[in-house]
Amino acid sequence: MKRKIRMGMVGGGSGSFIGAVHRMAANLDGQVELVCGAFSSRPEVARQSGIDLFLPQDRVYTSFEEMVEKEAVLPEDKRMDFVSIVTPNHVHFEPAKLALEKGFHVVCEKPLCFSLEEAYALRKLVEQSDLEFCVTHTYTGYPMVKEARDLIKAGKLGKIRKVIVEYPQGWLSTNVEASGQTQASWRTDPKRSGMGGSVGDIGTHAENLAEYISGLKITELCADVSTMVEGRLLDDDANILLHFDNGAKGVLHCSQICAGEENDLNIRIYGEKGGIVWKQMEPNTLLVKMHEAPAQIYRTGGDRPYLGEGAQAHTRVPAGHPEGYLEAFANLYHNFARVLQAKLEGKQPDPQHQDYPTIYDGVRGMEFIVSVIKSSESQEKWFKFISEE
Amino acid sequence: MKRKIRMGMVGGGSGSFIGAVHRMAANLDGQVELVCGAFSSRPEVARQSGIDLFLPQDRVYTSFEEMVEKEAVLPEDKRMDFVSIVTPNHVHFEPAKLALEKGFHVVCEKPLCFSLEEAYALRKLVEQSDLEFCVTHTYTGYPMVKEARDLIKAGKLGKIRKVIVEYPQGWLSTNVEASGQTQASWRTDPKRSGMGGSVGDIGTHAENLAEYISGLKITELCADVSTMVEGRLLDDDANILLHFDNGAKGVLHCSQICAGEENDLNIRIYGEKGGIVWKQMEPNTLLVKMHEAPAQIYRTGGDRPYLGEGAQAHTRVPAGHPEGYLEAFANLYHNFARVLQAKLEGKQPDPQHQDYPTIYDGVRGMEFIVSVIKSSESQEKWFKFISEE
Amino acid sequence: MKRKIRMGMVGGGSGSFIGAVHRMAANLDGQVELVCGAFSSRPEVARQSGIDLFLPQDRVYTSFEEMVEKEAVLPEDKRMDFVSIVTPNHVHFEPAKLALEKGFHVVCEKPLCFSLEEAYALRKLVEQSDLEFCVTHTYTGYPMVKEARDLIKAGKLGKIRKVIVEYPQGWLSTNVEASGQTQASWRTDPKRSGMGGSVGDIGTHAENLAEYISGLKITELCADVSTMVEGRLLDDDANILLHFDNGAKGVLHCSQICAGEENDLNIRIYGEKGGIVWKQMEPNTLLVKMHEAPAQIYRTGGDRPYLGEGAQAHTRVPAGHPEGYLEAFANLYHNFARVLQAKLEGKQPDPQHQDYPTIYDGVRGMEFIVSVIKSSESQEKWFKFISEE
């Protein structure tokens, strides 16, 4: 029987940024229902979050252990189907592991976890189960990202030669963590964030986007990672040269000290016959530039007959009605929920619904962080991308 | 007690465009719950819509009369709080009237209704009740629209001299209604759409936007309305000169035959000291152009300290995470739901939540349609804006 | 024998804006040589201008009468070939008339002259001679304007339905003429500028651009002309509805009180099959928007194989090397000079070289000014475009 998919949330109590984003993304398409949460270890925050989210207090928990244990014994028509983990990086592994062990599907914020060891352990758990695991590399949820991938896959650009992917932000241009700003303080704390600062927070998005669209894998890299703001404990800037498995070359740079920049993730990929340009801040436009021809402006929209299946399946409105970050995020939740519904109904999921970032994207992101940090510390020019596959 | 606000929908069965949009907008912020619907008069479509929307079949009705009657007698903790009317124009008045008469709040698609008489009748009903009535002039829901309005209200541009508002679309460049395309066929049918074609469908949005941002009222106009596509029964293009109540002059043009254009609503307003530019297709940017100074790029985002209260209250994410059409639409539903919650709790609503288009915007839109069509038919140069206030 | 074409200038003494522009435009391609000038009636300014421009003092005159008379009797291998008139509007007619009567070709600033009577008189003189007469409607000199015209002529857009042409500026937002600013003071003075303020200064450019690209003629119009700045003697803003000879409709608005705007001439033209967009401030780009297809970005550049002959003939560098206002202006002088060279050599001029605005464009501009001002004063809705052809 068809029903909404039931979500339990770990983290995301009142005042959280990304927890609220996950909830909006889960809400948008009406396929997911928030049924419980371990929003905070502080009982009062947990309780108030439950009220704000219209949850009954018996489904509001003060630890993920309690939530997983108690939900596991609820009747099947009541208990949550999956957990959504929106805590800082150091609190990804334990709830994910426990959820998987108790038979719950998982949606997890990126980067996947704290260390490579945790990443490999989670991958093993997922592979041993028949559970779904989504890592929220949001940006591949955009329709024009899917269109770019499809064009390249279809050979429109010819063999790929060059990839330029950038992720400049400016919000950490000053030592805001010193003043206790919530978002900044855990992200710049090696005990909570892990080995990477900007590299983990946004560099992994850039890596994921580049590999997703190009269909290529980074094989080696040369990284120059910096901490520009005095007193900061993790990197806030990185410039990286890339080599890909087909011989293509590339550049990836990410930064949180590009003062005045917002969230300017963007990518350009060039092949023998043409190139594509996509910018997250104008996400409904994909420039397709064929050699010596007028550049073409591909546009998101259900009424654009020239778009491929991937783009069509991930857009909701006609062209000119801008879709944004929350819609891209919702595409992850929508697909994830649809796959779970198919499983519930014993059907084969629609391949378009299976197009969301998985545990493998999450592991690759963790490998990227370690590779970049180690490359930067090394005097070796080319550092082999660490990958235990 | 705080709870989600319960919505019943009129229209919006499977395949509907705007019904799906309303549901996503209502879903996004988790304040509204769809509890029932009269999605279609065709029983099978109604039934399937109910399944797709996870509704119990006893809350799926096959007429709005049935829905309103039956919901009215449900227990208070179960029955819908408001109806959302997403049918073509000729089916706005009856369900709105009935809902108001039975004590339900109303959200209604624009234009408000079919004729000016209906509009005035609805206004009277609302004024005689203590019910809320929202007309979905979506575009004023954008944060940068509110910022523009606030800047002008605060006198930043000085006295306003000129307003240019445009709404070019291209989707009706050919006679698509002849092939039975759903969206096109009722919009070009005077029996379902009313007196105006493009003027009603999109011209009213432009009028609403111009008056909302500028704080001015159109007092007279000179319209040149055309039907460019052979065989079409309503207008598909209009060019209009405007006079405002403070002496400002303006131009409004809207079209559905600007082949190649998507949904390019945009506005420019100039005062003695500077101007603003806003474009719906890049909605997170507001250009503020002060005389002889560098133009400034104001940007949506919860982390933009320079933004005013209106913009801040209607944005969900930090700058650089694009918000779009569905978020603007959701701002209407969010505000509407918050006002209803305040009423339930016996509290004074937050003024920011009261900032959604009301019955008065709806009436003004109807007056605009009639004024434009009559002006176009007239040999008189300046036609007094029809307004029974 | 091939030689540079020799120019004498009327007006354009030190401190002049447009005189300097004409000289740069004439210089750029090395086809024109400045040989003499009546730069100013003030002897000291004239003398100093001659020094600054490296002219011998015996070719520096203090009146156009003196210049024309004296040059006319110089030996053929020395005397000027044409006069370039860069004075305010009220000093166009007399020097142009005298030059034509003495057998000199003429380049004249726009608007052509002070009154319609003068315009018709000049046209008659030109028609009775075999002399060339160029009116510097600069903006049709841009390569992408020529491309747009050629695409439309070739039927790419189908039958034209709508034309939107705009010319907003902001530099007269305050009463700068009161402080004696040179450019402002004559342009706002009916004794020097003529009947039109913004309508003459920039409205004529918009009219010329629209008719040039579309290939259509305005047949009637409805104008709303305003003076927004207190104390100003001529109009500084105009909004105009247009009817064209093929049934197309349009809007033209021009303004010098759009505070914060620079020189934003732009045009959009829509036909049955698609549209074009061109903006003077990004002149090397022409958007070609075909219905339901990705918009295409046509770009100036000698290496763009898809461009037509008109665009190719009026560009100097490869794509991505921006060409601007002075190059567009130089295209007028280059073509004019090449036509004179062809005449000197007894050859048929290259049709591409004959593509510069002539006395007929100048006359049409004057008819436009009078039509707009009279329409604005009239209570008649549709005013027949005055044209004595």
Added chain:
Amino acid sequence: MKRKIRMGMVGGGSGSFIGAVHRMAANLDGQVELVCGAFSSRPEVARQSGIDLFLPQDRVYTSFEEMVEKEAVLPEDKRMDFVSIVTPNHVHFEPAKLALEKGFHVVCEKPLCFSLEEAYALRKLVEQSDLEFCVTHTYTGYPMVKEARDLIKAGKLGKIRKVIVEYPQGWLSTNVEASGQTQASWRTDPKRSGMGGSVGDIGTHAENLAEYISGLKITELCADVSTMVEGRLLDDDANILLHFDNGAKGVLHCSQICAGEENDLNIRIYGEKGGIVWKQMEPNTLLVKMHEAPAQIYRTGGDRPYLGEGAQAHTRVPAGHPEGYLEAFANLYHNFARVLQAKLEGKQPDPQHQDYPTIYDGVRGMEFIVSVIKSSESQEKWFKFISEE
């Protein structure tokens, strides 16, 4: 006595691209006069070039040696003042050397010459003379480039942390040199171009721009240089990490195989307080992005009161009248000519006129080429920038 400065050209015969550009740049402001040329070693091409350029045949030479020798013995009021060298790289050194030895000033295309040895020899010759030497790094001639430099110099951005400079082109995406295309064939030939392909042709522009605007010097770099097109003899793509002398980090990438790109030189520089963005293809705009404030759009134009002296001195028209590549190029020639005029008049040159790229920029460009190529060949991660100062 004030007079035009007299130019003799080496190279630039009919069909040459860059020779024509130099002539237009020299013409624009009317300060320079072409008086002679060694346009080609083929007598017929030389002769025809002389005719096309309206030169007497006795000033048309068939070798630079002949030109320099013969001009050197002409009377002072006739002979050229400087040579402009527009030949391929391997024919820069000899004519420059000879010209300097005979007392002529020099304008020389970039890169300065063929080898580092030649560069140092030329520098020595210039230092031993009192002659002016301009290397045409055109892009620093743009007014907004000067504004960016001045803002940074004045400390507006605070200490500089990051520099991203890009120069993507696409015109060598295929093996066009195989078909004998003139521009491609010498640029890809190590015997005529030197050690660098894209690195020399465009990478040096990027390096020059970055150091000019930032005021910083590259101290070490890590280069990844590629030849992507099969059969090509020189590099066509380079990705480079940069370290600057104040601790700033950076990325420079240049490419001629970014299919679909035109000439997209651009730069972003970030300091502690804000950033700037400049793009050559929209050269009249400089984005100034201060941390947490609305970005500001600085614009070229003589009427922009907020611009600094450098920008004001290098613009010719009011804002909104686009200036482009030829105007930037003309700024080099104009400044160079003004400095020579000042010398002729025995005056101190205006510091703004001295702002053109000199022999030192040329030498630095050659050092950059060698450093990049050697770094790329090296297994060492960080390669010390070769500089013999």
